[in-house]
Amino acid sequence: LIVPENTMKWKNIRPTKTFWNWSDMDNMVDFAEKNGMVIRGHTFVWHQQNAPYVDSLKTKDEAVAMLTEQITMVMERYKGRVFEYDVANEVLNEDGTLRDTVWLRTIGPEYIDIAFKAARAADPKARLVLNDYSNEYAGTAKGDAFYELCKDMKNRGIPIDGAGLQLHLVAEHTFNREGLLAQIRRFAELGMFVTFTEIDVRIAMPSSPEKEAQQTEIFKGLMEIAATEPNTGHFVVWGYTDAKSWIPGTFPGYGSAHLFDKASQPKPVFEDLKKILADSPKRKK
Numbered sequence: 001l002i003v004p005e006n007t008m009k010w011k012n013i014r015p016t017k018t019f020w021n022w023s024d025m026d027n028m029v030d031f032a033e034k035n036g037m038v039i040r041g042h043t044f045v046w047h048q049q050n051a052p053y054v055d056s057l058k059t060k061d062e063a064v065a066m067l068t069e070q071i072t073m074v075m076e077r078y079k080g081r082v083f084e085y086d087v088a089n090e091v092l093n094e095d096g097t098l099r100d101t102v103w104l105r106t107i108g109p110e111y112i113d114i115a116f117k118a119a120r121a122a123d124p125k126a127r128l129v130l131n132d133y134s135n136e137y138a139g140t141a142k143g144d145a146f147y148e149l150c151k152d153m154k155n156r157g158i159p160i161d162g163a164g165l166q167l168h169l170v171a172e173h174t175f176n177r178e179g180l181l182a183q184i185r186r187f188a189e190l191g192m193f194v195t196f197t198e199i200d201v202r203i204a205m206p207s208s209p210e211k212e213a214q215q216t217e218i219f220k221g222l223m224e225i226a227a228t229e230p231n232t233g234h235f236v237v238w239g240y241t242d243a244k245s246w247i248p249g250t251f252p253g254y255g256s257a258h259l260f261d262k263a264s265q266p267k268p269v270f271e272d273l274k275k276i277l278a279d280s281p282k283r284k285k
């Protein structure tokens with residue numbers, strides 16, 4: 001499974017209102033198909049990496065038309081070839097309120113419904129996901145608000161299929177396995193799946209054997225859950241090698257967040273994960 005880290009984001013796929021840069025995404029879809037991989041689409045609604053003409057949208061009508069057109073154009077083009085999309089990304093603040101974005105300011109809270117409805121209409125078979133970070137634990141302000149938002153959408157018949165947990169975690173923070181399981185299981189009760197969409201486990205530099213052990217435990221804990229909980233299964237990492245990582249630039253002082261080291265060699269945890277996967281009850285079926 002592969003994900004366009006930046007290629008499908010607004011400023012890259014449609015840098016000006018009239019210019020659609022299809023070639024990079026077309027190449028990626030071809031590459032996936034030639035190599036027996038599937039693609040997750042990422043992402044339409046976001047507050048970052050938008051083109052300037054998006055950030056300067058003023059009226060509701062304009063914004064609805066722009067958002068609908070974006071989703072429709074991309075999803076119709078890749079119909080049946082991209083199996084799942086992060087329709088909206090990071091719409092919540094840490095306290096669980098809706099983030100102040102161009103979409104909220106111009107359209108109001110219903111922009112989320114509008115985006116999901118446009119996505120369902122454009123490719124009815126694609127799985128539609130709401131994605132966020134720090135939303136993985138039941139019992140936190142953001143984790144609970146994220147769940148309530150999805151539940152409310154479901155109850156109102158808005159076409160949402162899955163919850164995306166980015167899981168950009170920190171090795172030194174406690175891994176709350178029970179909180180994560182509770183979050184996943186209440187999504188199951190809603191009839192929704194959960195995708196682990198952007199896993200990395202960053203370490204405050206310099207690293208130490210102790211921190212690496214904590215990182216290993218987190219990666220293993222996530223894989224154990226992905227390998228057993230019925231409504232999860234995709235364990236997607238946000239970059240696989242420390243040699244090419246978004247972490248040091250975004251979180252200064254942090255690094256070593258991925259499964260492969262700076263020489264692109266697998267870390268010991270990689271074998272642990274393969275074993276968990278091989279032993280998965282889902283596999284044996």
Ligand code: XIL
Nearest residue numbers: 005006042043089133166198238246
């Ligand atoms: C990041 C990319 O990895 C970087 O290359 C880019 O400069 C900024 O965006 N959450 C998301 C991703 O949903 O799209 C972000 O990707 C990382 C955080």
